[in-house]
Amino acid sequence: MKNKLLIVAFITIFICLTLSVALTMAQCPRCDGTGKIICPYCDGAGEITVEEGAPCEHCYGTGTLDPLIITKSRSSWLNEGKISVQVRYENQDPVSTYGTVTATVDVKGTSYTDTSPRTLFPANEIKEVSLTISGISYEDYNTLQEGKVFSTDITLTADKVPCPYCDGTGLAAAAIECPQCDGAGYILCPECGGTGVEGGEQNVGLDIAGTAYGVAVVVVVAGVAIGVFVLVKKRGVTEEALRKMPASEFQNWVLKKMEGKPASQSDVRMGIDGYTVEGEPVAIKQADGVDRNVIESLAAAMGRRNAKNGTIVAFSFGNEAIRGRVRAKMSYGFDIQMVTVRELISSRNRLL
Ligand SMILES: [Zn+2]
Ligand SMILES: [Zn+2]
Ligand SMILES: [Zn+2]
The missing domain is CATH 3.40.1340.10 (RNA polymerase, Rpb5, N-terminal domain)
Incomplete structure (x- = not known):
């Protein structure tokens, strides 16, 4: 009879569908059954950038900076009983500061000196400072003239400024190993607990329950199939x-x-x-x-x-x-x- 063939075909399709559903169900959709997902904290990089994770390398963690001001050139010469001093400075940091320049000349145990007023050293610019050392005794001035060569001690005292690199915090960003994945770049799938099987997240008990569920579905389908067959038999009445x-x-x-x-x-x-x-x-x-x-x-x-x-x-x-x-x-x-x-x-x- 056509009906029986149809029913058998229907049952076969139903069982196949159920089995495929069971198989699909078995695979964790979050990790496609691999049990691992890309670490969401480092996006798989294995390391993360921590703001203020290390001391600022410019200010060594102090938060303040002595701007790097270098001497480009200097000269000093005798000029009508005085000493003229000229220094070219370059502020190589991206921050301006104020400072004073002092020039000292020693002549036979006597120091002659001059200090500039507070002067602005603009960020990343060259600044020329001129000093005039006066009050030199006639005798010492003659000594300097006779010696032709003399040494001038020039010092720059500049103000500390808030570190422009760390905004004065003393801290800088640093790349550290991702603490979530220990640098691996991936973590265990939280959906399945790394088992790759859907519904296996919390513990083994649930995993077994998931499998049991699949088995139960198959059993129910088999039961329905048998029921249908019995029904068919019943409809096909007995001689008795x-x-x-x-x-x-x-x-x-x-x-x-x-x-x-x-x-x-x-x-x-x-x-x-x-x-x-x-x-x-x-x-x-x-x-x-x-x-x-x-x-x-x-x-x-x-x-x-x-x-x-x-x-x-x-x-x-x-x-x-x-x-x-x-x-x-x-x-x-x-x-x-x-x-x-x-x-x-x-x-x-x-x-x-
Ligand atoms: Zn998973
Ligand atoms: Zn990570
Ligand atoms: Zn700094």
Whole structure:
């Protein structure tokens, strides 16, 4: 029967679907079953940049800076009883500062000096400072003139300024090993706890529960499949059930099985219980050992209805039934088929 094939196909598809669902369910969607995900703290880099994670290398963590002001050139010369000093400075830091410049000349134990006023040394610029050392004694000035060469000590004292590199905090950004993944760049999938199996996140118990769930689904499907088969079997009624059926219900079953139709009341009185789809008479006996007399009464009815072919349905036939059938054929040319209920039950195609 087509129905059974359809049901088997349906069950097969259903089981396949369920199994594939179970397989899909088994794989953790967050990590695609790998159990690892890219570390979200370092984006897989393995290290993270920590603001203020290290001392500022410019101010050594002090937060204040002595701007780097270098001497580009310097000169000093005797000039009408005084010493003129000229120094070119360059502030090489990106921050301006104020400072004073002091020039000192020693002559035989006597120091002569001059200090500039507070002077601005602009960021990343050259600044020229001029000093004039005066008050030198005539004798010492002559000594300097005679010596031709003398040394001048020049010192710059500049103000400390807030460190421009760390905004005065003394701290700088630093790359450190990612503490979340220990530098690996990936972490265990939090969804599945690294198992790669969906629903395995908290503990082994849940993992087993997940597997059990899959098994349970399969078992339920199998149960449904078996149930459907049992139902099909039940619908395909047993011979025993047919024996216990009310007569009318039994006749309906036979006619339905033969795709036939019921007979009229007058036909029934004549011994015709229904007709095949071709309109040939059918006699239906809910009995065993149906014998020649039943064959002959059907043959009589067929004669009255001008039918050449007829069918008798019964649980079994007696020894004389065949003889009656042969006689009907030889005497009247009637073809009478004898069909058992068992044949109807097991029939896959319409009999007649
Ligand atoms: Zn996962
Ligand atoms: Zn990381
Ligand atoms: Zn600094």
